[in-house]
Amino acid sequence: MTLALDPAAQDLLFREAHTVNSFTDEPVSEEQVQAIYDLVKYAPTAFNQSPLRIVLVRSAEARERLVPHMAEGNQPKTASAPLVAILAADNEFHEELPSLFPHAPQIKDAFFSERGTREQAAGFNASLQAGYFIVGIRAAGLAAGPMTGFDPAGVQKEFLDDDHTPLMIVNIGKPGENAWKPRSPRLAFDQVVTTV
C-alpha cells in the first residue's frame, strides 16, 4: 500500500491501460471530452500558462483532410477511430497570462516578450498537458491512441495557423478487437533513476 491511489484507479489509468490501435463504433460525446478537460485542466503548468489547444476532428470532411497527413501506418486507425484530437501548443499563450496568473500580470512582458522563449515554454508545457490529457482520456473509461507519426507542417497548414504548433494526434474511443499489441518491456528503476 505504498500508493494512496486505489488499485482499480491504478489499473484504469496505468497498469491495464494500453495504446489502442482499433476501436468499436461507439461514439465519443462532447460531454465526455468536456469532462476530460474539466478534470485535467487543473494539472500544473509553469505560471499556469496552459498552452495546450485541442482541435476535435468530428466531421467526415475534416477527417478526409487529416488522414493524408498521417504516416501510412497510422492512416487506417485515424480513418476509423470514433474521434480524433489534434493537440497543439499555442505560442501566443502569453496573451492569456494576465487572466491566468492574475497575482503577477507583469510575468507576461517580463518573461515572454520573445517569440522564441514562448515557443520553448509552450512546447514544453503543452507536452506536459498532452501527458495529462492521455491520463484524462483513460479516466473517462476511454482508450487513447497517441501518435507522433504525421506531417507537422501539413497538419499545421490544414488545421492550425502559424501561432499553433501541432504536437500529437490522438485517436479516442473504446477498444475494438485485438486493440493492442503485447506490452513492450519498460526500463528498470535503476536504468532511469540515480541518487546523488
Next chain:
Amino acid sequence: MTLALDPAAQDLLFREAHTVNSFTDEPVSEEQVQAIYDLVKYAPTAFNQSPLRIVLVRSAEARERLVPHMAEGNQPKTASAPLVAILAADNEFHEELPSLFPHAPQIKDAFFSERGTREQAAGFNASLQAGYFIVGIRAAGLAAGPMTGFDPAGVQKEFLDDDHTPLMIVNIGKPGENAWKPRSPRLAFDQVVTTV
C-alpha cells in the same frame, strides 16, 4: 458520472491537488519513488522510447550544489523540500530501443540515427513522462512542486552530461503550512477546444 475514475481519485490526482511551496519534514522514501516509477512507467511514449531520466537529490552535499542554480524565488523551497528530483531527457535513448521495442529493432537506425531528431523526440516524450510523473507523485499521496525556474546549463554541468537535457526540477513531500496559493483560473473549454 461521465468519468469512469472514481471521485476520490479525481480529487487526489487533479481536483484537490495543488503545486506545493512548503513541506513538512516527513521524508520521501526510496520505496515511494520506486512505487511511483513502477506505476507511471506504463504510460505511453512514441515507440516506447521512454527517454525520461531522474536524478534524486538526497545528500546534503548534492542539495548544496543544486540550490544556487535555482531561480531566487525557488531557492528556499528547493533547500527545504524532503526530496528534490531533476527530470531530464536522455538524447541517446535510441541505444535502449532494440530492447524497448523488440518487434521492430530497425526503428533505432531508421528513425533515430540523427542527434537532432533524437533531441526533439527525447524532449517531447520525456516531457509527456514528466506530466505522468507529477500525476504519479500525487498517486503516492505526496505533493509535487514542479519548477522550470532554474539555470539549465548549470544543472546539466553539475548533475548530468552532454547527452542529458534537464527539463524540470520537482520538489516532493507532504504539504506544510500555507503550502499553496489560491487556485488560479483555468481556461474555459471553448477557449481550448475547437471542433471541425
